[in-house]
Amino acid sequence: MYRWDFAPVLAHADLLAAGLLNTLRVTGTALVVGVALGLALALLRLSRRRLASWPAGFVIEVFRTTPPLVQLFWFYFALPLVAGIEMTPFMAAATTFSIQSAAFFAEVFRAGIASVERGQWEAARAIGMTRPQALRRVVLPQAVKRMIPAFMERAIELMKTTTLVATISYADLLYAANEISQRSFRPLEAFTVAALAYFVVIFAASQAARRVERRLAASGDSTVR
Amino acid sequence: MGHRWDFASVLDNHEALLAGAAGTLRLFAICLALGLALGLLVGLARSARSAWIRLPAGAFVEFFRNTPVLVQILWFYFALPILLPFEVGKLAAAALGISLNSAAFSGEIFRGGIQSIEPGQWEGARAIGMTPAQAMRRVILPQAVRRMLPALTNRAIEIFKMTTLASAIAYVELLQQGRLIASLNFNPIEAYTAIAILFFCCLWPLVRLTYFLERRLARSD
Numbered sequence: 001m002y003r004w005d006f007a008p009v010l011a012h013a014d015l016l017a018a019g020l021l022n023t024l025r026v027t028g029t030a031l032v033v034g035v036a037l038g039l040a041l042a043l044l045r046l047s048r049r050r051l052a053s054w055p056a057g058f059v060i061e062v063f064r065t066t067p068p069l070v071q072l073f074w075f076y077f078a079l080p081l082v083a084g085i086e087m088t089p090f091m092a093a094a095t096t097f098s099i100q101s102a103a104f105f106a107e108v109f110r111a112g113i114a115s116v117e118r119g120q121w122e123a124a125r126a127i128g129m130t131r132p133q134a135l136r137r138v139v140l141p142q143a144v145k146r147m148i149p150a151f152m153e154r155a156i157e158l159m160k161t162t163t164l165v166a167t168i169s170y171a172d173l174l175y176a177a178n179e180i181s182q183r184s185f186r187p188l189e190a191f192t193v194a195a196l197a198y199f200v201v202i203f204a205a206s207q208a209a210r211r212v213e214r215r216l217a218a219s220g221d222s223t224v225r
Numbered sequence: 226m227g228h229r230w231d232f233a234s235v236l237d238n239h240e241a242l243l244a245g246a247a248g249t250l251r252l253f254a255i256c257l258a259l260g261l262a263l264g265l266l267v268g269l270a271r272s273a274r275s276a277w278i279r280l281p282a283g284a285f286v287e288f289f290r291n292t293p294v295l296v297q298i299l300w301f302y303f304a305l306p307i308l309l310p311f312e313v314g315k316l317a318a319a320a321l322g323i324s325l326n327s328a329a330f331s332g333e334i335f336r337g338g339i340q341s342i343e344p345g346q347w348e349g350a351r352a353i354g355m356t357p358a359q360a361m362r363r364v365i366l367p368q369a370v371r372r373m374l375p376a377l378t379n380r381a382i383e384i385f386k387m388t389t390l391a392s393a394i395a396y397v398e399l400l401q402q403g404r405l406i407a408s409l410n411f412n413p414i415e416a417y418t419a420i421a422i423l424f425f426c427c428l429w430p431l432v433r434l435t436y437f438l439e440r441r442l443a444r445s446d
Binding site for chain 1: 294
């Protein structure tokens with residue numbers, strides 16, 4: 001019978017904490033850039049001009065239908081050679097996950113904007129607002145509220161996806177666990193602690209998302225998926 | 226931007242790519258079959274009346290939905306063999322991680338699908354003398370699966386994308402072979418671009434199929 005011993009792993013708790021911080025850093029960066037870029041992509045895709053809507057649709061489909069790990073490798077190993085720039089693992093991860101989550105957020109924004117009744121547009125235009133004004137003042141505020149559950153679900157997916165950066169040697173939580181397992185020869189405890197750490201953080205986020213969703217459902221607004 | 230694209234160096238290694246494609250497809254087929262079959266069991270267990278069945282199934286779903294797949298694969302590859310008297314191979318570790326993860330997600334799809342069927346269907350099936358198992362198999366599931374089809378094809382797409390994670394434990398699949406080709410021929414641009422295009426070509430038809438099923442379902446319901 002194997003004797004569990006977490007002491008050698010917990011002796012490196014500082015490494016794990018630094019790893020968790022780096023995980024949150026990548027997630028936060030990709031979330032902020034991804035939402036802004038996602039809104040831009042969604043507006044381009046909803047545009048009436050094909051010259052704007054087709055390239056946006058292409059970017060969205062490509063990033064939704066190729067595996068994130070392939071994208072990460074492309075941005076880390078191939079892009080620096082194409083563009084002649086230096087790429088740190090953090091930059092590669094932030095770029096990949098920003099664009100990838102932008103593609104998913106764009107679809108959420110699009111569904112949200114499309115779910116707002118036509119009458120809202122027409123009324124805003126009738127009282128003399130321009131299209132951008134109507135979008136900013138009337139449509140988006142209503143759409144955003146409906147998008148919140150889908151948005152939070154996506155953010156949680158994003159955090160799970162960031163574990164991929166460990167494969168390009170960025171010191172996130174998973175990478176720290178791998179490091180500790182090699183130093184202490186205790187892979188079972190090291191990876192179990194990492195799995196539990198992820199579970200605690202992500203489960204808390206999921207529970208918060210569920211609570212918000214129930215609250216929104218109680219306030220009587222429909223939500224989009 | 227003066228790069229001269231040279232895909233010939235990638236195509237020279239078509240045997241390596243074919244071996245990778247075979248590895249990807251093998252892993253995909255195993256995970257799809259196991260993930261959906263286990264998912265159905267989990268979905269049924271979560272709608273069971275007895276708390277002894279319902280609660281463990283719920284815990285399983287919560288745990289596997291709320292931890293990253295890559296962590297699960299590495300756990301099965303590096304940590305599980307310590308508890309077991311035998312080795313866990315690369316294919317087995319990757320298949321375990323991805324299958325159990327998809328079982329948790331598809332379990333929720335099955336549960337939602339089964340719950341969406343009107344209680345009258347149950348009552349009708351029971352009234353004409355079917356056992357609960359018969360009612361489930363002959364009446365409820367055929368209707369539920371039709372409604373779940375878009376969500377299930379979506380899951381299949383996700384599983385296909387997840388197979389790339391097996392490259393983290395050096396299982397021979399497409400991305401792993403792309404990495405090999407890139408390191409042999411110093412052509413990461415072409416190698417990774419080719420891999421991305423291959424995945425896009427495999428998954429694009431599935432994505433279109435999902436859109437089509439979603440539209441048809443929206444029309445018929």
